[in-house]
Amino acid sequence: MRPHRVSAAPRTAVSALAALALLTGCGAAGGLKSAGDAPSAVEPKSLWPELPPASSAPYDYGEGETARIPGIRVTGGDVRRLDPVTVAQAGLKAKTDRDSGLDELPDGTARQIEACRTAPDDCPVLPPYYRDLTGDGRDELVLGIRMPDRQLAVRVYMPDKGRLTRIMSTYDAVISVELAGRDLIMRAPSVIPGYEYRTAWSWDDRQRAMLPTRDEILRTPEHRKAPKPSPDSTASSAGTR
Template sequence: MRYRLVAALGAVAGGALLAGCGAGGGLRSTGPAPHAIGPARLWPELPPASAAPYDYGEGETARIPGIELPDGDVHRLDPVAVAQAGLKARPDRSSGTAALPADTVRRINECHDAPASCPVLRPYFRDLTGDGKDDMVLGIRLPDDQVSVRVYMPEAGGLTRILSTSDAVISIELAGRDLIMRVPSAITGYEYRTAWTWDQRQRAMLPTRDEILRMPPPRTSRPPVAPSATAPSASASPSAGVAAERR
């Protein structure tokens, strides 16, 4: 008997809810849904490419010689020493993307003697690989307002460079475990944004998202507000103000 009563009450409540939905407008159709269109492969007779036409340096890594880091704490490393040791890493001795201009190399080697002209920027730290240890993000100024961005990961008691890329940047940001670079585009009003993300399989940071976006319009500064004619003069002496109040 109790079960039937509960069931009856539930049926009545359900009917009331349905009636309420119908009375209050309920769900309304917005028209027929568009048909899904699957991808269509163009020119299927073309053979697939077997190699990339250009080398952008994706996946390039290098063990940094002479850097010992048994505790894996990159915070205590001298960024200039890291940059100088990185010049001796294998990709820097070739014509790869990690190579730096000769004048920049000279100024890096002279950082301690001429700190004012040192191109090594202060480092930032973030766990980009997800191993629980901070990595070092280092920037090096290059000619023509370009910046070389390098990320170093503590690994096996030493240091491994897991990213090396250079560009003329608008800004460089850390968002979660991504390093995002904003780069000017040749199209007025647009910019490129590339997100570099750690890839466990490649053991390097790869450009997982590369897009061109419209830049937001510049903010217009508001004109300064003119002082009111009834406002007290800033040069009025405190004694004059006190005398006015007493009157």
């Protein structure tokens, strides 16, 4: 963000008023008091500066991967008019702009999606959600697809000049999926007891895709505060002294 600039005249007037306030407030009850010297800023220290920087990422996590969904028209840019099952079925034929392999669904899940009309009880497509995640004033379509081993595929679709473009596709064994403002937040379990992973996906204008902008490992809600001992446990421990 660019700092606001103040002209010289207002700066002079503000300085004069501040000086007058300090002079008249000295010794008065409730006057200004010094909080002491401010701590000095510590410059970041670069570790192992002689190491050459990496030129390419060792893994592809599917960030920025998009796909135009074939055969889908978005009338008036309103994704609420779309049938989510039709979108999921058309998405099986979509070609991504690059192939990370993360867009592919297991064969069994793909067959279930294709059979959603004839076997609706086994259809893995969950009810859709809608939210303006790109900031253009139009809602995006958010779909969840159940996968084996309690994993969930999460996909976001954007209306794009009368067509439909998938701007996010990922999957994980999730604790929950949340919409917060223009972010989509996924919580996943960690192998460390009492902790979980939390990833926030946000729209990026340059990539024209949702990117994982924050990836954290946090204490789970039930472990964020140490449990308080109950009165019974306190009494029993006091009795054993």
